[in-house]
Amino acid sequence: MENRKVISALVENKPGVLARVSGMFSGRGFNIDSLSVAPTMDPEFSRMTIISHGNEAIFEQILKQLRKLINVSKVQDLTRGDYVDRELVLVRVKAASAKRAEALRIVEIFRARIVDVAQDNLTIEVTGSQGKIEAILELLSSLSILEVIRTGTVAIPRGRKGSKSGDSGD
Amino acid sequence: MKISGAQILLRSLKAENVDTIFGYPGGAVIDIFDTLFREFSQDFRFILVRHEQAAVHAADGYARATGRPGICLVTSGPGGTNTVTGLATAYMDSIPVIVFTGQVPTPLIGNDAFQEADIVGITRPCTKHNYLVARTEDLASTIKEAFFISTTGRPGPILIDLPKDVVQKKAKFEYPDKIEIPTYKPNVKAHIPSVKRAAELIRQAERPVIYAGGGVITSGAHEELYKLASMLNFPVTMTLMGLGCFPAIHPLFLGMLGMHGTYRANMAIDNTDLLLAVGARFDDRVTGRVEEFARHAKIIHIDIDPTSIQKNILVEVPIVCDARDGLSRLIEELKTKRRSAKADEKLKDWHSQLTAWRNEQRLRFDRTSEVIKPQFVIEKLYELTAGKAIVATEVGQNQMWAAQYYLFDNPRTFLSSGGLGTMGYGFPAAIGAQVAYPDKVVIDVAGDGSIQMNIQELATVVQYKLPVKIAILNNGYLGMVRQWQEHFYDQVYAYTDITVAPDFVKLAEAYGAVGLRATKSSEVENVIKKSLQIKGPVVIDFVVDREEGVYPMVPAGAPIKEMILV
Numbered sequence: 001m002e003n004r005k006v007i008s009a010l011v012e013n014k015p016g017v018l019a020r021v022s023g024m025f026s027g028r029g030f031n032i033d034s035l036s037v038a039p040t041m042d043p044e045f046s047r048m049t050i051i052s053h054g055n056e057a058i059f060e061q062i063l064k065q066l067r068k069l070i071n072v073s074k075v076q077d078l079t080r081g082d083y084v085d086r087e088l089v090l091v092r093v094k095a096a097s098a099k100r101a102e103a104l105r106i107v108e109i110f111r112a113r114i115v116d117v118a119q120d121n122l123t124i125e126v127t128g129s130q131g132k133i134e135a136i137l138e139l140l141s142s143l144s145i146l147e148v149i150r151t152g153t154v155a156i157p158r159g160r161k162g163s164k165s166g167d168s169g170d
Numbered sequence: 171m172k173i174s175g176a177q178i179l180l181r182s183l184k185a186e187n188v189d190t191i192f193g194y195p196g197g198a199v200i201d202i203f204d205t206l207f208r209e210f211s212q213d214f215r216f217i218l219v220r221h222e223q224a225a226v227h228a229a230d231g232y233a234r235a236t237g238r239p240g241i242c243l244v245t246s247g248p249g250g251t252n253t254v255t256g257l258a259t260a261y262m263d264s265i266p267v268i269v270f271t272g273q274v275p276t277p278l279i280g281n282d283a284f285q286e287a288d289i290v291g292i293t294r295p296c297t298k299h300n301y302l303v304a305r306t307e308d309l310a311s312t313i314k315e316a317f318f319i320s321t322t323g324r325p326g327p328i329l330i331d332l333p334k335d336v337v338q339k340k341a342k343f344e345y346p347d348k349i350e351i352p353t354y355k356p357n358v359k360a361h362i363p364s365v366k367r368a369a370e371l372i373r374q375a376e377r378p379v380i381y382a383g384g385g386v387i388t389s390g391a392h393e394e395l396y397k398l399a400s401m402l403n404f405p406v407t408m409t410l411m412g413l414g415c416f417p418a419i420h421p422l423f424l425g426m427l428g429m430h431g432t433y434r435a436n437m438a439i440d441n442t443d444l445l446l447a448v449g450a451r452f453d454d455r456v457t458g459r460v461e462e463f464a465r466h467a468k469i470i471h472i473d474i475d476p477t478s479i480q481k482n483i484l485v486e487v488p489i490v491c492d493a494r495d496g497l498s499r500l501i502e503e504l505k506t507k508r509r510s511a512k513a514d515e516k517l518k519d520w521h522s523q524l525t526a527w528r529n530e531q532r533l534r535f536d537r538t539s540e541v542i543k544p545q546f547v548i549e550k551l552y553e554l555t556a557g558k559a560i561v562a563t564e565v566g567q568n569q570m571w572a573a574q575y576y577l578f579d580n581p582r583t584f585l586s587s588g589g590l591g592t593m594g595y596g597f598p599a600a601i602g603a604q605v606a607y608p609d610k611v612v613i614d615v616a617g618d619g620s621i622q623m624n625i626q627e628l629a630t631v632v633q634y635k636l637p638v639k640i641a642i643l644n645n646g647y648l649g650m651v652r653q654w655q656e657h658f659y660d661q662v663y664a665y666t667d668i669t670v671a672p673d674f675v676k677l678a679e680a681y682g683a684v685g686l687r688a689t690k691s692s693e694v695e696n697v698i699k700k701s702l703q704i705k706g707p708v709v710i711d712f713v714v715d716r717e718e719g720v721y722p723m724v725p726a727g728a729p730i731k732e733m734i735l736v
Contacts, residue, residue: 016290061481064477070354
């Protein structure tokens with residue numbers, strides 16, 4: 001994917017704010033690869049992590065247009081610095097008894113977890129960066145994947161010495 | 171003491187010094203209209219339009235003419251959806267308009283109730299911000315916030331949706347003095363190091379051009395612009411939205427630039443080495459092919475909206491600030507250290523080049539024609555109003571001729587839908603301006619197509635005795651589209667012939683207005699004089715040359731130096 005971008009936006013936790021953000025993206029023809037949102041420690045605000053791609057000029061517009069929205073408080077381009085990103089994925093794979101051992105081995109290697117077991121399938125929970133998720137999905141596909149549910153990426157800048165990385169509302 | 175939501179609304183508007191409301195009643199807002207009529211009729215002038223779209227355009231025209239926000243009150247459902255074009259028009263041109271819509275009672279929202287529409291959802295992309303007021307207690311602070319957001323930063327329209335029960339319920343009224351919106355802090359002050367860099371480029375410039383837009387009018391920076399241009403002796407060109415922010419009769423004025431800009435302005439852009447853009451956004455109708463726009467120039471861009479900067483054109487020195495602040499700081503900076511004699515010597519050559527371009531290709535039309543030339547009508551309007559009228563336009567050829575041939579010397583005297591290009595805008599906008607300035611001459615320059623898009627407002631001007639003059643340049647075509655068809659579609663005039671039209675003189679009379687007609691050039695002057703003597707609204711049907719075009723004309727997507735000339 002060309003220039004994957006990770007945007008972290010602090011927005012007011014009010015009705016319609018998600019629609020304003022997603023509407024801005026669709027109305028201006030910007031891409032959203034994933035978007036996740038949940039309230040911060042301060043319930044007045046929510047944190048959005050938006051994964052997008054595009055060239056630098058488009059990306060600059062995305063950041064500016066986001067900042068222009070009245071309900072948006074702070075917008076950070078995490079790809080400018082170091083950051084940690086994670087995604088949680090639930091994968092259901094076909095696993096009749098002959099294949100179970102292989103499934104369990106993959107789960108162990110990736111430090112994933114089995115969260116549900118049925119007669120002929122397993123549900124696996126895996127958390128990780130984009131690279132790790134892609135890797136485990138590729139391996140599991142040999143067992144035939146029945147369904148994949150992804151949360152989309154969340155991300156946080158890496159903490160620097162002496163800096164606060166809390167949810168300040170500035 | 172507790173008062174009703176309707177009373178809170180109207181007392182809040184009083185606190186914001188609103189004197190005029192444009193609107194149309196309906197079921198969801200019947201309480202507000204009742205309160206307005208019974209208790210506040212001395213406080214506000216209410217203008218009952220005949221279509222909600224016209225209410226928003228009228229509020230927009232009022233705002234453009236006065237600089238104060240225009241206020242609109244309409245009902246739910248279709249009342250709201252009819253405001254969408256007006257909101258989008260105001261949004262594109264950064265005009266402070268506040269629209270109050272009725273909404274079904276909160277328990278019914280989402281039930282597909284009678285006259286229900288999700289107007290907040292519908293208007294999200296064409297307002298600067300919008301609100302659904304959920305509680306009567308929130309009403310006053312929401313209105314305060316709306317006025318603040320609408321009129322500051324890059325201004326724009328706001329919609330406030332008022333459920334019927336919120337308007338009926340009572341709450342304590344306290345209008346906040348100040349409002350603090352932590353997530354909304356527009357930057358108005360110029361960044362000084364950037365101003366210094368800009369000043370240095372200005373000192374070195376040999377072939378400079380100032381390119382001014384609507385932002386100069388919005389921020390009231392016309393005097394600063396005048397000061398800067400005259401102190402530097404820099405030529406000035408303007409966008410459609412900028413017209414009036416620098417005197418058109420001034421020798422430094424190059425005329426409008428862009429698709430229908432003057433030959434001189436467009437050639438200047440193509441050859442300039444320094445472009446100072448102020449309150450303009452490099453719209454595609456201005457730039458033509460962006461890669462070739464001002465290709466030899468370093469560009470300084472002053473704009474209050476960060477999203478306007480580096481959007482269409484890459485610039486050397488961006489300055490995000492209010493145009494007035496940016497220009498006055500530039501003036502201070504350039505006063506302390508002036509341009510070199512050498513640079514000013516080069517500037518002289520540049521001025522002779524600009525004069526040569528003007529003499530090469532002036533705006534022109536056949537002055538000997540007996541058939542009325544539309545440009546001739548505009549010239550006569552200019553002459554007979556001594557350039558003092560407020561001119562609203564519709565969209566298309568009429569708009570471009572008005573822009574080219576009426577010389578605007580003052581800001582807020584040219585009202586035109588620049589960004590959205592809304593046919594049907596001009597007449598209601600003229601109503602808004604006339605309400606604000608009952609004693610000024612207000613003219614709507616119209617085409618026979620556009621005028622029919624809000625013709626019902628003739629009833630409004632008759633009812634309120636608003637002496638708006640409507641000058642219809644009647645060519646029986648949707649003329650601008652016909653002109654494109656002439657040049658780019660093999661003269662196949664697909665669906666642009668609108669000769670089946672009402673008799674505009676009889677139509678005016680049917681509404682109780684005066685209708686006049688001119689069919690020959692020799693009649694134009696008398697008809698205009700006569701219309702100006704009439705105290706009420708007048709429709710003038712100028713039967714003009716059917717196939718006259720607007721020139722110069724830059725084909726869409728071509729570089730602006732490639733002009734089709736007369």
